[in-house]
Amino acid sequence: xxxxxxxxxxxxxxxxxxxxxxxxxxxxxxxxxxxxxxxxxxxxxxxxxxxxxxxxxxxxxxxxxxxxxxxxxxxxxxxxxxxxxxxxxxxxxxxxxxxxxxxxxxxxxxxxxxxxxxxxxxxxxxxxxxxxxxxxxxxxxxxxxxxxxxxxxxxxxxxxxxxxxxxxxxxxxxxxxxxxxxxxxxxxxxxxxxxxxxxxxxxxxxxxxxxxxxxxxxxxxxxxxxxxxxxxxxxxxxxxxxxxxxxxxxxxxxxxxxxxxxxxxxxxxxxxxxxxxxxxxxxxxxxxxx
Amino acid sequence: xxxxxxxxxxxxxxxxxxxxxxxxxxxxxxxxxxxxxxxxxxxxxxxxxxxxxxxxxxxxxxxxxxxxxxxxxxxxxxxxxxxxxxxxxxxxxxxxxxxxxxxxxxxxxxxxxxxxxxxxxxxxxxxxxxxxxxxxxxxxxxxxxxxxxxxxxxxxx
Ligand SMILES: Cc1cc2nc3c(=O)[nH]c(=O)nc-3n(C[C@H](O)[C@H](O)[C@H](O)COP(=O)(O)OP(=O)(O)OC[C@H]3O[C@@H](n4cnc5c(N)ncnc54)[C@H](O)[C@@H]3O)c2cc1C
Ligand code: FES
Numbered sequence: 001x002x003x004x005x006x007x008x009x010x011x012x013x014x015x016x017x018x019x020x021x022x023x024x025x026x027x028x029x030x031x032x033x034x035x036x037x038x039x040x041x042x043x044x045x046x047x048x049x050x051x052x053x054x055x056x057x058x059x060x061x062x063x064x065x066x067x068x069x070x071x072x073x074x075x076x077x078x079x080x081x082x083x084x085x086x087x088x089x090x091x092x093x094x095x096x097x098x099x100x101x102x103x104x105x106x107x108x109x110x111x112x113x114x115x116x117x118x119x120x121x122x123x124x125x126x127x128x129x130x131x132x133x134x135x136x137x138x139x140x141x142x143x144x145x146x147x148x149x150x151x152x153x154x155x156x157x158x159x160x161x162x163x164x165x166x167x168x169x170x171x172x173x174x175x176x177x178x179x180x181x182x183x184x185x186x187x188x189x190x191x192x193x194x195x196x197x198x199x200x201x202x203x204x205x206x207x208x209x210x211x212x213x214x215x216x217x218x219x220x221x222x223x224x225x226x227x228x229x230x231x232x233x234x235x236x237x238x239x240x241x242x243x244x245x246x247x248x249x250x251x252x253x254x255x256x257x258x259x260x261x262x263x264x265x266x267x268x269x270x271x272x273x274x275x276x277x278x279x280x281x282x283x284x285x286x287x288x289x290x
Numbered sequence: 291x292x293x294x295x296x297x298x299x300x301x302x303x304x305x306x307x308x309x310x311x312x313x314x315x316x317x318x319x320x321x322x323x324x325x326x327x328x329x330x331x332x333x334x335x336x337x338x339x340x341x342x343x344x345x346x347x348x349x350x351x352x353x354x355x356x357x358x359x360x361x362x363x364x365x366x367x368x369x370x371x372x373x374x375x376x377x378x379x380x381x382x383x384x385x386x387x388x389x390x391x392x393x394x395x396x397x398x399x400x401x402x403x404x405x406x407x408x409x410x411x412x413x414x415x416x417x418x419x420x421x422x423x424x425x426x427x428x429x430x431x432x433x434x435x436x437x438x439x440x441x442x443x444x445x446x447x
């Protein structure tokens with residue numbers, strides 16, 4: 001089913017009212033993605049202005065009686081009548097979200113945060129580097145690039161998962177692989193003898209990608225250490241820090257720059273990010289070498 | 291007969307080496323092919339060669355009792371496999387297994403070691419290049435050990 005809205009279909013945009021007030025959204029579909037990740041498709045309960053978001057933005061989803069979590073949209077960006085999230089059941093909120101059934105209602109605030117600068121990538125080669133659940137926030141960026149394929153140079157998706165059982169969007173990855181205009185490389189950190197794909201960390205995929213380092217934009221999403229090592233590998237291949245963008249993860253409360261919960265040095269991840277240019281956050285990362 | 295020299299000189303591992311060194315290395319090289327599933331070497335076996343993958347994929351594996359065969363890393367096109375040929379006791383540290391049908395350039399390590407005695411510069415160059423390779427593999431393996439995508443207590447504030 002299309003995630004796009006019919007032009008006339010009015011849907012709520014809660015950011016137009018009180019950003020702290022969740023709007024009721026109904027679960028229209030829930031599907032397992034992997035053993036611990038699932039896809040949640042939501043539709044607004046009340047009519048209102050359309051819901052529009054850009055690739056890389058997130059919502060705060062409120063699991064009734066439990067709490068809220070920041071979750072990126074994983075569906076294609078634009079004006080939509082349904083919102084799709086791909087979620088790893090990590091803790092209290094996300095584990096509760098996994099128990100929701102079709103027809104259940106939850107609270108949603110958003111969209112929040114700065115998106116991936118997809119416009120900046122136009123006319124350039126693109127590296128989308130994802131680790132683990134980090135593929136979910138990058139999927140809308142890839143979706144946008146594939147929809148407007150002629151605007152971009154060579155598009156590479158490099159994806160690292162923990163094991164073959166943890167690979168997200170497995171069917172879609174096969175579809176992307178079948179296209180000639182995008183290069184998709186997948187690797188896992190561990191596997192048994194029955195896996196015939198690549199084994200090794202996601203950084204080992206960088207030398208396999210085709211790109212002109214001086215005219216490339218890289219978007220990286222995954223655990224902080226993974227992003228750090230990926231940036232280092234990109235640097236080795238001549239991609240300057242100013243061409244690298246990362247999506248940062250910090251625990252969030254308000255999601256809109258009020259509470260300071262997500263503070264990261266002088267930055268608020270919810271409002272100034274979550275997507276940052278690497279050279280802006282590099283001094284704050286403080287990662288020791290392994 | 292067609293020489294492998296132009297191919298050898300373009301391989302990332304050997305790029306920039308002096309022509310006379312490329313010539314020596316090529317003298318110890320041959321084309322080879324392995325079928326999917328074929329073992330190129332076994333742990334503890336003699337390490338008297340190394341390979342550079344031209345097409346296909348090979349896996350470095352260890353056997354863990356009770357857990358079967360575990361793949362540590364896979365190696366793809368243009369990458370080198372095998373470094374134990376450089377260091378005594380010249381024994382393989384991993385099982386090396388062709389995952390897909392694989393074409394390689396096979397290098398006779400014993401032949402090359404023999405040349406180092408007369409040409410220490412070549413020995414030094416190759417040691418440097420293989421050390422870099424080992425360092426990068428070690429780095430990749432240590433990142434793998436971090437189990438980046440697993441659950442980690444106390445990681446979130
Ligand atoms: C901008 C942004 C976008 C995001 N997008 C996504 C997304 O698209 N999909 C997604 O799955 N996630 C996403 N996240 C991550 C998600 O917000 C966090 O995983 C969030 O913490 C989940 O909330 P929770 O209550 O379910 O888990 P929490 O209870 O906050 O637990 C989170 C982690 O902490 C560990 N933990 C929990 N309790 C303890 C304890 N007592 N001791 C030790 N460790 C503990 C858990 O194992 C888990 O790994 C995003 C985060 C941000 C900031
Ligand atoms: S979550 Fe409140 S300021 Fe960012």
